[in-house]
Amino acid sequence: MKSSASLVVVATVLAACGGGGGGGITTPPPSSSLPVLGEATGATLNNCAALANFGFANTTISAATSIAAGTLTVAGKPVPAHCQVRGKMFERIGTVDGQPYAIGFEMRLPINWNGRFFYQANGGVDGNIGTAAGPVGGGGPLDNALNMGFAVISSDAGHPAPTPFFGIDPQARLDYGYQAVAKLTPMAKRLIATAYGKGPDRSYIGGCSNGGRHTMVAMSRYPDDYDGYLVGNPGFRLPLAAAANMVGAQNYNALATTPGDLGTGFTPAERALVSKAVLAKCDALDGATDGLVQSTSACQATFDLQRDVPTCSGTRDGTCLSADQKQRIGQLFAGAVDGAGKKFYSSFPYDSGLGTNGWAVWKFNNSLNLDSGATAFIWQVPPEAQAGFNGPNFTLTANIDTILAKITTTNALYTENALQFMTPPNPADLSTLKKRGAKALVYHGTSDPIFSSDDTKRWYEELTAANAGDATNFARYYQVPGMNHCSGGPATDQFDMLTPLVAWVEKGQAPASVVASARGPGNAGGVNADVPADWAADRKRPLCAYPKVARYKGGGSLDAADSFSCV
Numbered sequence: 379m380k381s382s383a384s385l386v387v388v389a390t391v392l393a394a395c396g397g398g399g400g401g402g403i404t405t406p407p408p409s410s411s412l413p414v415l416g417e418a419t420g421a422t423l424n425n426c427a428a429l430a431n432f433g434f435a436n437t438t439i440s441a442a443t444s445i446a447a448g449t450l451t452v453a454g455k456p457v458p459a460h461c462q463v464r465g466k467m468f469e470r471i472g473t474v475d476g477q478p479y480a481i482g483f484e485m486r487l488p489i490n491w492n493g494r495f496f497y498q499a500n501g502g503v504d505g506n507i508g509t510a511a512g513p514v515g516g517g518g519p520l521d522n523a524l525n526m527g528f529a530v531i532s533s534d535a536g537h538p539a540p541t542p543f544f545g546i547d548p549q550a551r552l553d554y555g556y557q558a559v560a561k562l563t564p565m566a567k568r569l570i571a572t573a574y575g576k577g578p579d580r581s582y583i584g585g586c587s588n589g590g591r592h593t594m595v596a597m598s599r600y601p602d603d604y605d606g607y608l609v610g611n612p613g614f615r616l617p618l619a620a621a622a623n624m625v626g627a628q629n630y631n632a633l634a635t636t637p638g639d640l641g642t643g644f645t646p647a648e649r650a651l652v653s654k655a656v657l658a659k660c661d662a663l664d665g666a667t668d669g670l671v672q673s674t675s676a677c678q679a680t681f682d683l684q685r686d687v688p689t690c691s692g693t694r695d696g697t698c699l700s701a702d703q704k705q706r707i708g709q710l711f712a713g714a715v716d717g718a719g720k721k722f723y724s725s726f727p728y729d730s731g732l733g734t735n736g737w738a739v740w741k742f743n744n745s746l747n748l749d750s751g752a753t754a755f756i757w758q759v760p761p762e763a764q765a766g767f768n769g770p771n772f773t774l775t776a777n778i779d780t781i782l783a784k785i786t787t788t789n790a791l792y793t794e795n796a797l798q799f800m801t802p803p804n805p806a807d808l809s810t811l812k813k814r815g816a817k818a819l820v821y822h823g824t825s826d827p828i829f830s831s832d833d834t835k836r837w838y839e840e841l842t843a844a845n846a847g848d849a850t851n852f853a854r855y856y857q858v859p860g861m862n863h864c865s866g867g868p869a870t871d872q873f874d875m876l877t878p879l880v881a882w883v884e885k886g887q888a889p890a891s892v893v894a895s896a897r898g899p900g901n902a903g904g905v906n907a908d909v910p911a912d913w914a915a916d917r918k919r920p921l922c923a924y925p926k927v928a929r930y931k932g933g934g935s936l937d938a939a940d941s942f943s944c945v
């Protein structure tokens with residue numbers, strides 16, 4: 379369906395008048411030479427139904443629907459009335475598999491708009507148009523961007539199902555990797571201009587996991603398109619992290635008392651034993667024996683798996699680790715290696731969260747059922763044959779050197795390798811983003827079992843080095859002690875990083891710390907079962923900008939944020 383040319387012309391004129399960020403005044407702040415972009419100003423949506431006629435190149439709108447206040451809720455609060463617009467871009471038939479492809483999307487446009495655009499970068503292998511609500515970070519959302527008044531887009535990133543088989547199609551690989559963001563962004567800004575009579579004054583992008591990867595890729599590739607970047611537990615080297623997790627699966631299977639049941643290679647009792655040993659050595663390093671290892675880096679120099687966990691003299695019984703377990707598990711924490719003994723991904727920090735179910739699911743299940751298919755079909759050149767593919771068997775029998783070769787090669791059909799289309803190019807060079815006044819907030823749970831916070835820390839240190847030893851005037855990194863993959867774990871995992879990001883971008887107020895809460899019994903955003911019973915249900919902590927960590931002041935409640943300072 380093509381829409382009327384007149385609407386296209388109107389949209390073009392409006393975008394030219396208001397789409398370039400004209401709502402604020404760019405002025406240098408007193409303490410920095412970097413620009414502050416100025417505050418967005420709002421507008422009102424007058425005609426939802428008319429957006430069904432929106433026209434843009436390679437775009438088909440399927441519906442524009444008024445959504446009443448309270449139809450969506452967040453943390454028990456009704457989300458205000460808004461307009462939902464659904465459509466597709468670049469519909470086509472795949473040249474290799476003959477299947478239909480398109481970049482499916484929905485936008486949610488508040489009636490009372492705050493002048494801002496939020497691109498919701500989704501997780502997993504995409505393929506699903508999640509509700510365009512706009513995450514603000516962490517678990518059990520406190521709020522969302524739509525509720526705050528942002529216009530939000532969500533997409534499937536170019537394929538219609540959350541399965542890896544789209545990787546057969548070369549273009550679908552590229553859309554998933556980085557091109558869907560580039561195709562959707564100008565369309566979304568134009569649609570906003572059509573809806574409100576002016577384009578967004580300020581634009582933001584954010585997500586966790588693969589959504590964090592999308593956002594880091596956008597930081598490198600599209601530094602002019604967004605003013606604020608909110609990065610959570612980023613899988614910014616996703617193909618290598620998946621390969622490392624498959625090496626992990628092979629090692630846990632070698633330790634398993636029941637072959638194929640990887641959790642018998644490192645049982646819940648044994649994981650609890652190691653978690654307690656980590657706490658015994660590291661909990662008090664931050665001044666508070668409170669079940670949280672906040673001095674994560676110091677802990678890695680303090681804890682020693684070989685020394686600090688008993689070695690079994692006989693049968694494994696949950697009170698010790700075998701010598702073989704210590705060797706293999708120790709190597710996995712130090713960083714998975716290839717056939718020549720060379721580390722190809724990252725170390726993982728020892729932390730308090732490795733006893734949780736969420737940790738086990740990534741190491742023992744997703745390694746067999748997710749990393750296998752993603753590697754075989756999305757990243758390998760050539761991809762595996764789909765008929766008869768067995769994920770667990772693929773992971774457990776994979777030769778790591780063969781995998782690493784296939785995800786770093788190209789051929790005439792697949793012209794970019796997985797590291798090229800999945801990872802941010804030159805991730806430590808963010809000079810364009812920095813100079814124009816854009817900002818980035820990055821967080822990562824230190825008990826993330828699939829994407830290591832050590833990898834994100836290493837990237838941030840490289841970014842720091844590339845900026846004369848200090849990147850804190852445009853990019854800040856917050857480790858979340860105990861937090862698993864994007865949420866969960868024995869952690870204060872509930873926080874809003876979007877509000878401080880907006881304040882930084884638009885008012886020049888750099889966040890020294892962000893207060894996070896535990897989600898114990900009664901939490902409106904959803905209870906986290908990993909919160910220890912001896913914590914207050916709403917325990918709070920400051921998340922500190924790296925390399926600072928939260929340290930106990932020596933007095934005051936262990937459940938209060940202001941008993942801790944970032945040092």
Ligand SMILES: [Ca+2]
Pocket residue numbers: 660661662663664665666667668669670671672
């Ligand atoms: Ca502590």
